[in-house]
Amino acid sequence: MQDDDASLAEFGYKPELKRTLGNFHTFAAGISYISILTGTFQLFYFGITHGGPAYWWSWPMVFCGQLMVALCFCELAARYPVAGSIYNWAKRMGGPHVGWLGGWMMLTATMVSLAAVALAYQVTLPQISSWFQFIGNGSGRTDAAANAVLLGSILILFTTLVNAFGVKLMARINSAGVAIELIAAIVLIILLAAHITRGPSAVTKTFGLGAGQSLGYFGAFLTASLASAYVMYGFDTASSLGEESKDPGRNAPRAILRALTASFLIGGLILLFALLAVPDLHAKELSVDGLQYVVLSTLGSTVGQIVLWCVVIAITVCELAVHTAGIRLAFAMARDNNLPAASLLAKVSPRFQTPVLPAIIIGLVGVAILLINVNQPQIFSVITSIAIIMIYLAYLMVTVPMLVQRLRGRWTPAEGTFSLGRFGLPVNILAVLWGLAMSLNLAWPRAAVYNATGPQHWYLRWGAFLFIGVVAGGGFLYYWFVQRKRTGVLEGHAAGS
Numbered sequence: 001m002q003d004d005d006a007s008l009a010e011f012g013y014k015p016e017l018k019r020t021l022g023n024f025h026t027f028a029a030g031i032s033y034i035s036i037l038t039g040t041f042q043l044f045y046f047g048i049t050h051g052g053p054a055y056w057w058s059w060p061m062v063f064c065g066q067l068m069v070a071l072c073f074c075e076l077a078a079r080y081p082v083a084g085s086i087y088n089w090a091k092r093m094g095g096p097h098v099g100w101l102g103g104w105m106m107l108t109a110t111m112v113s114l115a116a117v118a119l120a121y122q123v124t125l126p127q128i129s130s131w132f133q134f135i136g137n138g139s140g141r142t143d144a145a146a147n148a149v150l151l152g153s154i155l156i157l158f159t160t161l162v163n164a165f166g167v168k169l170m171a172r173i174n175s176a177g178v179a180i181e182l183i184a185a186i187v188l189i190i191l192l193a194a195h196i197t198r199g200p201s202a203v204t205k206t207f208g209l210g211a212g213q214s215l216g217y218f219g220a221f222l223t224a225s226l227a228s229a230y231v232m233y234g235f236d237t238a239s240s241l242g243e244e245s246k247d248p249g250r251n252a253p254r255a256i257l258r259a260l261t262a263s264f265l266i267g268g269l270i271l272l273f274a275l276l277a278v279p280d281l282h283a284k285e286l287s288v289d290g291l292q293y294v295v296l297s298t299l300g301s302t303v304g305q306i307v308l309w310c311v312v313i314a315i316t317v318c319e320l321a322v323h324t325a326g327i328r329l330a331f332a333m334a335r336d337n338n339l340p341a342a343s344l345l346a347k348v349s350p351r352f353q354t355p356v357l358p359a360i361i362i363g364l365v366g367v368a369i370l371l372i373n374v375n376q377p378q379i380f381s382v383i384t385s386i387a388i389i390m391i392y393l394a395y396l397m398v399t400v401p402m403l404v405q406r407l408r409g410r411w412t413p414a415e416g417t418f419s420l421g422r423f424g425l426p427v428n429i430l431a432v433l434w435g436l437a438m439s440l441n442l443a444w445p446r447a448a449v450y451n452a453t454g455p456q457h458w459y460l461r462w463g464a465f466l467f468i469g470v471v472a473g474g475g476f477l478y479y480w481f482v483q484r485k486r487t488g489v490l491e492g493h494a495a496g497s
Helices: 004-011 024-035 036-051 053-079 083-094 095-116 122-129 144-165 167-194 200-204 217-226 248-277 289-298 301-333 354-375 379-407 421-443 462-483
Strands: none
Touching: 024 036, 024 122, 024 167, 024 248, 024 301, 036 053, 036 122, 036 217, 036 248, 036 289, 053 083, 053 200, 053 217, 053 248, 053 379, 083 301, 083 379, 095 122, 095 144, 095 301, 095 354, 095 379, 095 462, 122 144, 122 200, 122 289, 122 301, 144 167, 144 301, 144 354, 167 200, 167 248, 167 301, 200 248, 200 421, 217 289, 217 421, 248 289, 289 301, 301 354, 354 379, 354 421, 379 421
């Protein structure tokens, strides 16, 4: 335990959170945030619409890029297994300004992501039973959007209560949910494989998409690749629970790699076999209902509904992991007096040994963001896309300063745990190049992403650059003129206090 807390002392913190999490708990936190069943079922329609079956190749492409980032994070997790990993790593590598900006962008993106994941209930539950369409019958102009907000708010209330009652309860529910998700995913792979109707050449079909565009199919593929890029992130959650894990210097790097690799293999096979098993690759339902249509049309309504219930469980534990990560990040920043009302946000409940107030506030903000979706679903989709970009940018605020430290000869991995050795520099360079390229791809002002329906507006098309500019620029100005004069470990949280 003394060794586990050594990294805290380097940051000037005293141990406050209870170490109760084992290997599977940390692995479950990472894989539940990625949540293969949630992401693939929520975004398959987008990939197939814009890239055709050949969009499948974006899955291994995104994995290879994110693996470079994950390997850098593994070295950092072994060296600094602390709460709010992205914030503290950015602070350690790039200084307090970079740390605050990285933490601020990650926290903002996490609260938006909490709302975005909650909307996935609407994609799945009404397909199981019309009983879940509480508002209207689904045919009204705002029926689906309003019902999505109601279902999402119920889910956020649940994750708020679970997180407020302590990490042990959260870990038990999360681990059980992940176990069910993994079993369901493997069974789904087997069932889809048993219903294959065409050969692997199907994943080379482009359906003529991109014809007439300046980049041809490559442009269409880059758009479709967002369906994969929107899924494969959040593996850093395994390290964000470092202060509540046993032997985190060894377990966190393993959990990060296992979560990302397992997600790639399982998700890739689900997508592949879905494309090979669906009765009609040209079915319009593929671009509307996505994987839900594939499951119901291929496996039948009974088996299909069982699978969809497992997807609901996956969405629930994904939401729980996103909420958990946001709480640890808010706690880490508040402990450094880097948020308003920091002393209250950083307070750890003596009964539950977890920060309770951040759980409540993040939940309330998530519900508030959800309300935008009632009458402005297009604006909500823009904000959701921007949140993903902000997470990729927050990752860059770790990998770029880390690369600078390597080039200056100032980076020393932890001894006896995880180290990239001589591969550290090339991996770090690739991680930075990948992060820059995918951030630009995500932010590119495509009508298909930022103004998909309704009248075209320039501010929606350029929403990523405008919104992120305001959040990053405003955040940095706030830090420079106000917050930096207050920054410092709060007395009650400082080592030796």
